[in-house]
Amino acid sequence: MTTATATSHDDHHHGPEKGIMRWVKTTNHKDIGTLYLWFAFAMLLVGGAMAMGIRMELLQPGMQVMDPHFFNQLTTMHGLIMVFGAIMPAMVGLGNWLIPMMVGAPDMALPRMNNWSFWILPFAGGILMSTFFMDGGAPAFGWTFYAPLSTTFAPDSTDFFIFAVHLLGFSSIMGAINIIATVINMRAPEMKLMDMPLFVWTWLITSFLLIGAMPVLAGAVTMMLTDRNFGTAFFDATGGGDPVMFQHIFWFFGHPEVYIMILPAFGIISHIIPTFSRKPLFGYSSMVYATASIAFLSYIVWAHHMFLTGMPVAGELYFMYATMMIAVPTGVKVFNWVSTMWKGSMTFETPMLWALSFVILFTIGGFSGLMLGIAPADIQYHDTYFVVAHFHYVLVTGALWAIIAATLYWLPKWTGKMYNESLAKVHFWWAVISVNVLFFPQHFLGLAGMPRRIPDYSLQFADFNLISSLGGFAFGASFILLAYIVVDCIRNGKPVDARPWDGAKGLEWTLSAKADYHTFNTPPSRELIENESQHS
């Protein structure tokens, strides 16, 4: 190793500081990635525990375990925590860990800001959770916080929610800026844009979505704040405003947001499938273009969440057409993945099992999304469990699936050790079966007419809710096993080679088995980059 990495103090050359201060002060992308990932996992358990509460109440008709107001709080906080606390931080954590290694850089471009991006999150989360203990309770207006339920009709704790969203926004924006600067400026000089692995590409494009969308969310909550406290009339028709305007602003953020959660997942899957098919990724450049098209389209389809708000019919037609278009680039991705497998030499280690089930289950979620996008049909689907089924298929068996797949796939690189493969297989089958028992019946519930966000329901919905809840408890329990598998790997895993998957490509696999604290102090050579690129 050369000593070409300059640190402003020498004590950082060889490794991390000791003790808790290592984590508080760290500017190391691997440490920060680890912090993000553990934070996300903790939030997954918290948000998941809330989901268990929801499923408990919905186990059977009648109100058994909580009152309706608390149920609404759980639904709202479940959505918020999963989106902002679990999925997004997990993706940022993966990005932190992997992007510098994948582009042959020593670290992120702005390491101190990177630290701040993370260390805002626990504070934002703390403020958000504290609302549970305030008068009037936590936010109970859905994760979409439509005005005027969230303005005129919400308790004082809402203002804390608003500030928590501001903080989450700062964090995401700083994180995105950092990733853009890293990819553009820290990339190994010999690496061209079209040499970059897909996870880097998808994250780069996701960063543009974040920078474009999060400030708009900040604007939306700021308008809420002034409507609530300073007498402005943005969302109040009495003063000439319009509650539906809130929805436009929210979904201008909200729709890109859902792609923020899925694009990095697409990237992850585009690494795992070639590895275990032992074949280069099919259609590398069309993957890049498809990602960019999805990102672009995601900015111009937002009102497909608002087909029933009374938009003029021309608006509905436009948003229906634009929404349907997204199926095309997404389809390109799915077809590319299948073609990558085609005539490969496939093996089915656990990361691959997660990736394969991702392809199937995400596509199912995509299909229901397409159905929702057909405006007249959305009249019957909107705000029912059909929508709930749709977005859990794309979020849980999409985004979360990819996160789990990535964890298992790169765990050997992070720890230098291998997880217990047979336990991981048990966990996979347990999860994949129970998650379908959990969410598939929700399609039927929605079609049969069960609205979402209700704590109690009429008898015709009893059977499927019972099945769904039981599936939910089984799925929830599977995370205990996942936690065990990861901790067991860190503690007792068997040491592995630098490249534990024989089909794997990418600069990260050229590092030592457990990647060193500082890697790529000297940039990788052109030859190495070409050998490890996804399209060679």
Place this chain on the structure above:
Amino acid sequence: MKRLTALLSALIATLSTRAFAEYGLNMTEGVTSVSRDIYDLHMVIFWVCVAIAVVVFGAMFYSIFAHRKSIGHKAANFHENTKAEFLWTGVPILILIAMAIPASKVLIDLEDTSKAEMTVKITGHQWKWQYDYPEEGISFISNLAQTSKDAINDNNKPENYLLEVDKPLVLPVDTSIRFLVTSSDVIHDWWVPDLGVKQDGNPGFINDAWAQIDEIGVYRGQCAELCGKDHGFMPIVVDVRSKEDYKTWVAEQQSAKAAAVASATKTWSEDELMAQGENVYNTSCAACHKKDGSGMVPVFPAMKGSKVANGAASDHINIVLHGKGGMPAFKMLGDADLASVMTYERKAFGNTGSVIQPSDVKSAR
């Protein structure tokens, strides 16, 4: 432990109520041209998706099966094929266009409310619906039925648990009806699946939708937009009658209204007011202020010992008529109902306010 046994026995009870649960796997076809169009569209897209799924997953499973390493399959090394890529960009576009054409037709048709023969105005309130028939001069509130409210914590649920109201919306068959949907507080959404009508009610704006119902019968739906605590408890029941029966019903309503107006001018006894007041309180106010007047402090103030309920009548009338913050305005209720409910609030729960007469409310409007 107690809760667990309760849960288990409830579980068994649910399993045995299976007998009257109607099954539903798919969307209803409904009873209007709009709902049938939507259903057809839904089925078309569904089968298209199934077909694509069969092709895509078929190819995937084939290669999982045939291109395994364990059976010794060696990896090929291709990673591009312009023809294939062109095809799988183009074909989906064509499929989508084929879907968009019928979808646009249905959409344009269902947004065109100009051929309506009659109008009903629907106003959402937290958590009940108000129906106005402007041409007939009828107006009433529709609440969740008491039988359902009583059954929430009871294992014996009535047949249409949570889908029953005290006063359904009555409509004539074979008539093109325009629905005007709005709200007085937060956003609600009026949805009856069988009619193929779902429309947000936005405070301050009026949206419209239409339906022509082909079959006499009772159709049920629910509020479909999160509107606060009791969003799950604001059902919709539409009672569709023959044109003659509908006319009779209209006449009945109009004479009942005349009678109510007459009774509001007389002076009521305290007992009469209390008796009617308790009813009105339980249907209209107890959702927030609770049956025993304890409220849900601090969101919903208690009536028990409330400064307003024990204070000047004019303040009380004012807040109930016009609302304040989270407290809805109740001016759509009749003078007698309002006077009685306020008297009830002022005398029940150990309160010591004065009696309010319908004439007081009338002059305060």
Place this chain on the structure above:
Amino acid sequence: MSAQEYYIPNGTYWPIVGSVGVSTLFVGFANQMHGASWGGSVMAIGFAILVFMMFGWFGQVVNESVNGNYNNQVDRSFRWGMSWFIFSEVMFFAAFFGALFYARQLSVPWLGGADNNLFTPELWNGFSATWQQVAMNTPAAISQAGMEYSVPVKLVDTWGLPALNTLLLLLSGVTLTFAHHALREGKRNQIVGWLVATIVLGVLFLGFQIAEYGHAYHDGLKLTSGIYGSTFYMLTGFHGFHVTVGAIMLTVILYRVQKGHFSADSHFGFEGVAWYWHFVDVVWLGLFVFVYWV
């Protein structure tokens, strides 16, 4: 330092200090709004922590920069960082401009019955949808919101103070560019002169803006004047806030120029602030056209 070398900064406490600062600030603010007597003091503490953090953090960066620890790559990272930060600010303003356009072009006409809102006017007695007067008569359907929105008697005159302010800000953009040229030519005295001019213009702008607010308020145009007042004050208010921040940053830059922190070819700090100032300038042009003029 050669181009091949990477620069990795050492660990730092400042971010966590910053997090404590903003959280304290926000918690104080929320409590202040809810009428807690101590809210304001907590806000002040939070703000003080934030200022402390900024001095500390930026001070450290300035030190490292002056000591020559940074190479060109670090400089470029800062540039990318600053440009995308400014872009995120653009999107923040876009939300408010979006609200302005939406209300003006769509929702206010709808309240008056335009498009598919044929029936909406039933809810509003005698309301006519004119943009500047949209604080509305008591509606028939909604009243429990309990908000009273006022109506302005007179609106701000486009060609008075706002036009003057446009001129001032445009001018300040020019003087700042002169300062930049002077910096690149290494003429210290000229830099200081042009910078001072820029700051003076910015402060003048703020002064006139405050005066204009005074007039407007006096004429009944308030934050509570319905959607017109809301968009007017929120847009111009956030802009004014950005001018204030920009002027403070320029002052810091002035100080650093005098300390000799910048050289003809290495002065990212200066340029970042200049970009910010130009961005604030451009936002004003948007405001002038869409808020005051058309």
